[in-house]
Amino acid sequence: NAGVIQTPRHKVTGKGQEATLWCEPISGHSAVFWYRQTIVQGLEFLTYFRNQAPIDDSGMPKERFSAQMPNQSHSTLKIQSTQPQDSAVYLCASSPRNTLYFGEGSRLIVV
Amino acid sequence: GDSVTQTEGLVTVTEGLPVMLNCTYQTAYSDVAFFWYVQYLNEAPKLLLRSSTDNKRTEHQGFHATLHKSSSSFHLQKSSVQLSDSALYYCALSDRGNMGYKLTFGTGTSLLVDP
Numbered sequence: 001n002a003g004v005i006q007t008p009r010h011k012v013t014g015k016g017q018e019a020t021l022w023c024e025p026i027s028g029h030s031a032v033f034w035y036r037q038t039i040v041q042g043l044e045f046l047t048y049f050r051n052q053a054p055i056d057d058s059g060m061p062k063e064r065f066s067a068q069m070p071n072q073s074h075s076t077l078k079i080q081s082t083q084p085q086d087s088a089v090y091l092c093a094s095s096p097r098n099t100l101y102f103g104e105g106s107r108l109i110v111v
Numbered sequence: 112g113d114s115v116t117q118t119e120g121l122v123t124v125t126e127g128l129p130v131m132l133n134c135t136y137q138t139a140y141s142d143v144a145f146f147w148y149v150q151y152l153n154e155a156p157k158l159l160l161r162s163s164t165d166n167k168r169t170e171h172q173g174f175h176a177t178l179h180k181s182s183s184s185f186h187l188q189k190s191s192v193q194l195s196d197s198a199l200y201y202c203a204l205s206d207r208g209n210m211g212y213k214l215t216f217g218t219g220t221s222l223l224v225d226p
Contacts, residue, residue: 003155004155033213033214035216040218041218042117042201042216042217042218042219043156043201043203043216043219044216045213045214045215045216048213056212056213091155091156098144098161098205099158099161100148100156100158100214101155101157102155102156102157103155104153104154104155105155
């Protein structure tokens with residue numbers, strides 16, 4: 001039984017470039033969450049979807065970050081004009097109800 | 112908004128000794144659920160235990176925690192740590208109880224168990 005799949009696992013991008021991160025949730029899970037993980041801030045909530053509909057994007061930096069869930073099998077997190085402070089591990093999680101199942105994350109490094 | 116505080120960034124304990132990782136919280140909601148997640152090196156965070164009942168001890172894999180709403184705490188404890196317990200531990204809350212809403216996490220506590 002595959003868990004949450006995130007691609008790419010590692011991405012290095014130049015300042016000002018765009019980065020797109022992909023997430024395939026566990027089949028049958030109705031909710032998909034995006035978190036950003038850093039040593040200083042821990043796990044910061046970004047956004048989440050339920051049954052593909054956006055529910056709460058209160059953690060998203062509004063100007064450069066966007067997330068979509070075009071179908072039940074994948075979600076994307078896009079960061080435009082990346083900045084060094086965007087460097088982090090981006091974690092996707094899916095949930096059938098109240099337990100989050102995390103992927104191994106996408107490590108983004110902005111140079 | 113909700114907040115979760117984990118005051119220790121790093122806790123070092125000798126194998127076989129007890130440990131307590133602190134977690135306190137602030138929320139305006141009454142129907143709240145609490146979680147401890149553990150993340151081993153190069154792995155995804157995974158659920159260790161959860162609770163939404165005041166003053167009830169919850170146990171899993173040798174760890175236990177009791178929600179105390181009177182002190183807004185949900186500390187994680189283990190009576191005898193093992194080398195394999197070395198990991199990053201996150202405390203979290205959901206302010207919609209068990210309705211599957213977002214979790215607010217603390218900054219995490221790294222537990223290092225020495226032989």
